Amino acid sequence: MVVLPGDIVPIPESEQTVRVGPGLRQDVANIVVAKAGILKQSVTGDRVWVEGNQRRYVPQLNESVIGIVTAKHVEGFRVDIGGAHPATLGALAFEGATKRNKPNLEIGALVFARVCLANKDMDPELDCVNPSNGKADGFGEVKGGFMFKCSLGLCRSLLDPKNPFLQHLGAICPFEMAVGMNGRVWVDAGTPKQIIVLVKALLGSEAVPYSKARTYVKEFKSDLTSVE
Amino acid sequence: MNTGEQPVSTSERNFVTAALREGLRVDGRGAYEFRDLAINLGDGGYGSAEVLLGKTRVLANVAAEVVRPNAANATEGFVHFNTSFSPMASPAFEQGRLTDEEVLISRMLEKALRRSRAIDTEGLCIIAGEKVWSIRIDIHVLDHEGNILDCACIAAIAALLHFRRPDITVEGDNVIIHDMDERNPIPLSIHHIPICITFGFFDNGDRVLVDPTHLEEQVQDGNFIVVVNTHRELCTMSKAGGASLDVARIIQCTEVAAAKAAEVTELVRTALSKVIIRISIYCQHINQFITKVQ
Amino acid sequence: MISVCERDYIIGGVQANARGDGRRRTDARPLLSFELGAVPQASGSAKSAALLVGVKVAIAEVSHVGAQADDDDDVETMNTRSKHLGISEDSIRKYSDFCSKLLNSDAGGLDLASLCFVPNTTCWVIHVDVLVLAYTGNLLDTMFQAIRAALANTLIPKVSVEESGSGLARSFEFDVADEETEELKGVNDIPAVVTLYKIGNYHVIDPTPLEELCSDVQLTVAISRKGLPCAIHKYGSGSVDPSLLADMIQDAKKHGLASLEWMDREIQREKLRLSNLE
Amino acid sequence: MRSNGRTDEHQLRPLSASFGVLSRADGSSRFGFGTTEVLASVFGPKEVRIRDEKIDSATLQISVRPLNGLSGPLHRLAERQLRDLIEAAVLASIHPRSAIQVTIQVTGDDGCFMSAAVNAASLALLDAGVAQRHLLASVTLAFDPNGTLLLDPSLKELETAKSVHTFTFSNSNDAVIAGVSSEGVYSQDEYKQACTVAQQACATIHSFYRKTMEQKLAPQ
């Protein structure tokens, strides 16, 4: 059901306490819509949220993002993640980083990182290491390839494990991809040609329903496989 | 770093050039290929044109009023250009603060449109020393996805060609301005149609392309601007800084520019003709209506 | 910025009538000579080791203000300076203010009325721009000298006027004969400017930048050819006892006349040089 | 018969609305009453200059730009009125120390641009996914010389109007006037009449919003 800000959402019957998700807010006794989109409800009925789409990123704890290094300090790096405030990435927030050997990121470098502090009163902070095991878990600088910007909605669907486009495209030509929740996607493949086509395909997929994925991807097959 | 513009990552930078080396552009275009051009006329009434060059969007609007001429040249009307870079076009454009880019672009437009004498200012005179038309062209940059200049130039020209000023009759000292639907409004007399073509350079000038996108502009080593009309007359050229170019390159570019200008002019003309027909039909209809009344 | 001991040293020296560079309180440094017409595209110019002054004349509408239509032109001095010189914006503004005020007043010497060619509406405006090349202290005095020289070097085109139009909208056609030019009337009556810097209980003239920092009162005096003061302005954060004024002005007079004399010689010499060039 | 071919004095011109018109902006929309068209863009929450940083909420930066000529006091007032409206609508407190920038560009003016601006702004904020309490709908009305109330008047009609009234209502509570701005000379009864008609007209516009949004989200 499409809802608009100001609409009042009927409180779903559920034995557990209902949790109010994104796009909704609690106003006294009512659940009121704050963002336009489609009202969703978890099967268990204890969570309601509005699924919308937007371009501006607002940092959330533990989300993975792609940032661009804009400055270097003693304590670490200043990173642009497309939010309202620049994020800070501690020099020690890398796998195996110590006071002795700090990672050396150049200005303009791309980092795939995790939001470890998101508080409306403070500038966000990132790290490139899993605090539990001190491992990088794929976080860190990403080199080569190409980074393109897209809607947050597309990012979400690219992270969706049952996203068919990725499977089909991958079947045609193998490629690397890193998806930041901040509307930035990084891809790398054999040739620039392939990268360009992939980017086009991925951006295009936003408007295509999953059901039509196979046929949609077919269009790009020739371009992706042709070798010059 | 206080330009609200998003920084460009090294990976983007490198990829753009890498792709170019293989003759590819990130958006899949050929080097001398323009993005799709959409010209939308007359939404804001006479003399309003909204032009889309790919996703770059510029709105131009023309208005006229009767004023007193300068003592110095009593028989010349006025033509004012005003280019405004709306904050909606890009976070880099701030209210009340001009970036160098903005200044450069408005200067080039000024050169391309006014200095090339595209508009006949003598024709704007009503009563020498007393009353003349003052034409004001407002150019609003609404969406910045690269190559604002070419887009703005097209928009301005389209708006000027589409513009109609109310008809007038002079009786001694005073002037009667006729209502638009009382008498057919009058188009401006435009001498020629200057079209602006911008080239971007990469690899220290080894690779050239037209109509650079925003990303390409951020990465390019320099640019070269040619303003030319369908008679293959050059109006302005500009090569401000950036990578150096050999002469042959320049000649080649101007050739390309001339060709491109012809294409673009054609697009503008067709866009106009559609509306013009609409207008003229409308006017006939009005005339019939009037004659019936009399 | 100046350290306390430096300050004490200088004040002490002044008291003992012996200054850092061996001068006595009322000794001036040798005046810098000028080169006139240094800037060809300007209407007039003068260049010294420390200063470059350019004069540009332009035609302007003066607002038409009732009976006493102000038929004066206005001389604006606008100072542009390179950053590193230790001159504060405020003092620059003060100096410009003083110069334009003096030159626009009756005491300024220039015959301003003669610069107005369409009654109540149009006249020449003389723009004076001063560029400070080197700052050696006592800027206002040297600056005014340079301006004086530049004005002496200034030529204005002759103008012929005819009227057209009617009503409040009436306008004047005039054409400017660029080849025919004339000198400004009354350049020679422009006074000389001498600033006295009170340091401790005594005053010095032509101070060095350091000495300036020690002075809490500056008294700027304009001296006419007759040797009479025609403008006295007090600057600085301190106050003065009226009784001190007397000998300050006396000294000003002495040096004013001296610098006038010297200026005349300088300008003569330069004019000669220029005429020989043609 | 009204100048621009409308039959009824309480009739709106054909409404038009579209989302995501601009590619750089975080959100954008175009709203039109007939040939009166306004383009609105939203950036934010984005970085804000220290000078106008608020520690407990986002700063609203609003600029209204005319189609032709310089902007002046008229537009500053328009901006102030827009700010009053938007401040009440947007949940600014969840984005402290940041800016939400709303830019309004008139692209065609045949009267009532202010109402169009309000509506466009509200939709642009919607498109940008900025959290809001409610949406806004605005209409303009005018009393012609012989006292008939005209809804959504054209420039021609405004020239001769005796008084002009611009009302804004939210979709959450229409007992509260979200915003009003009246000019000219008029009686209290006339004002009341205008207010009630405006209320209904705004309701129409709100349902128009919903239709447009449903169409937009239909494919998914």
Add this chain to the structure above:
Amino acid sequence: MALDSKRIKGPEKSFVPLPLLVQSTPTPTPTSTKTKGRIDGRGTDEVRPLFATTRLVRQASGSAFVEVGGVKVVCAVYGPKPVPASKVQDHHSGGRISCDVRLSPFAALKRKQFMKEPAEHSLSNNLHTALLPSLLLAHLPKSQIDIHIQILQAQNPTSIPPNAFVSSLSLLLAPCITAASLALADAQIEMMDSVVGCNLGIYRNPSTQKLFWMVDCTEEEIETRSNGGGVWVGNCVVGVMPSIGKVTGLVMDGDIGDVGFVMEAVQVCVDACAKIHEVVVKKALIESAQAKE
């Protein structure tokens, strides 16, 4: 004109209507030459009645209103407040003051356009110099005191428009100084002494060519440029700390005679200021002190 777009526009140009031809050149009425020689019959060393009061601008830390003849000025003092980042040099020395004098658009006969006029700048500068010596700024580290003066009326509406520079200083500077110092005292800013301003006109007797002075000239006396049988040749404005008897501000212009005459003129002003201080300024301060807020 960028400024214009920020205000409600009028016509491009407008003029003050010229007076009727009959009396286009105002001549001093014969009576003026009689009675102690001055147009308004005052003695040469007599100052005009001056009205001064404090607490006009409630928002300010201190404020004052001064009226003398056709001149009316309001002064408000704000602060001490933090020194604006742009102006910070060495903050360990004491505070600073900023002076801003503005003519209201309707202050003079010809409406003032909105951009600042040179006269306003030179007034601000001279005011700054005249006040600085009196203030004990060492007590206010890192802070700034803003002194704003709004000139409501610069001349009698019927008189002739002044030649901007001369009369703006000779007529306006003195009241500005007095008002500002009063406002500072009202704001409890520590000072050695209040500063009082006074102007003096210098005239030459056409026959004898001798110079003579008249204290506290009105703008008629300056603009008609002739008075008590003399021709106006110069003017002098002095700012004085009356109790300490020191000159804080001095502006003399025009034909001001030899050293002796200058000294005399200055001394006369000093005495006049002392008078004004006793009779008006002190009274105003004490009144406001006793008047409970």
Add this chain to the structure above:
Amino acid sequence: MVNPDTFKKLHPQEFHRRFLGKGVRPDGREGLMIDLLNLTLVTPNRIHRNCKRKCARSNGWNTVICGIKAEVAVPDTNHPTTGYLVPNVDFPPICGSQFKPTAPGEFTQSVSEMVYRVVKGNNILDLETLCIEGGKAVWVLYADIVFLNYEGNAVDAALLAFTAALKDTKLPVAVYSDVEGTVRADAADRSVSLDVKRVPFGATFGIFEQDGGAKMAMADPTDEEEAVLISSVTVVVDGESQELMGTFGAQVPIDLMDQCIGQAKKRATAIKKL
């Protein structure tokens, strides 16, 4: 230890809520009711005695002075017989520390615009009467409204000063001579008084939201109160005909608005008496 001033400075919202919760205002006034004593139109004995000027001190302590300057100009080519009336409001830095000595900002401009809108269409005075010689010369009335002390509610104060000044403005008889193309007038005798058709009075109400979300209106809010208001409503009433001449406002319940209009009318009549 914490005195009221400090408390107000630290938590203005809380401070006012505590008062208004009890239906009282920090300065002792009541909500909607307009305390007429608070509203005096001064033609000050000493200050600004001048035929072209008037000083209005309105609502509490705002001190506003409106000077009207009459000059002549060439009429607009399209309206050769209409004069100009140009109101401009200015907040020089003297009137409050929040105003900086820069070009007018949004606030200043919007207040000017509001005044202008009230003045504009409503032919407060017939601009045709300002014509001296058709197509050649007309009067321009510059109404400059300058705040000397600002404590909130700008529009009311500005309008009050404006109308007061306009009412006692007198123009000299102007003569146009085609020969020299100038206008002459005897500045000394000002005999022609303007025929002012309408006298707009502004009444502004601050809308304050109480804890429950209930909204209350308070007449003539001070600048301190304005800081904690959710919005405000201005109603302009013609003192002559009791007709409305403008309503500006936001976030006000319809019924509350009606009350405000009622109050505004009462006020207009009251001021007219003064």
Add this chain to the structure above:
Amino acid sequence: MTVVTPGERLGLAGEFFASNGTVEVGDHIYASIVGTVTTTKSTTSGELDTIQVIPTKKTMKSSIPEVSSIVTGKVLRVNPRMATLSIMVVGDQPCADNFQGIIRVQDVRATERDKIQIYNCFRPGDIVRAEVISLGDSRSYYLSTAKNELGVILATSVAGHTMIPISWEEMVCPKTKAVENRKCAKPVAIGESSTQ
């Protein structure tokens, strides 16, 4: 009870010890403000009596911070190195224009300085009482909260309710019961400010 004005001669420099509201110029003492003169006999013999002028206006409209004066203000910004404060009140004297001060991480509290995480002590919007420890740099005063009675005196929780301190480094939201970290001032302070 006579009122003196600035510049009024109060006596010879030798006679009195010139205190507040007076100034020595040359060999005289003058009043430096408007007020009433009071002389206080010196207790110890040989010392001069003190002369001072008591201002008649109860208070100066605006007061300025000095070293060791207690100030109250609002936290504007926090970053790992410092918290920026807008000083609104000096003593119990509101400032007309706010001064800027900073609390550097090492000045937050007396103990375990190295463990301090600024955002566990202050959040933007908190009202903090602090002491001026130096005139600081050109822009801001340096402040310290390293005393029991200094620190946060009023803070609102994420949910937007006024929180109650439960220890010297914790506060709790009365509604949501959520506990947040702060460097609290001794709770009495809160009691006072809320008994209004």
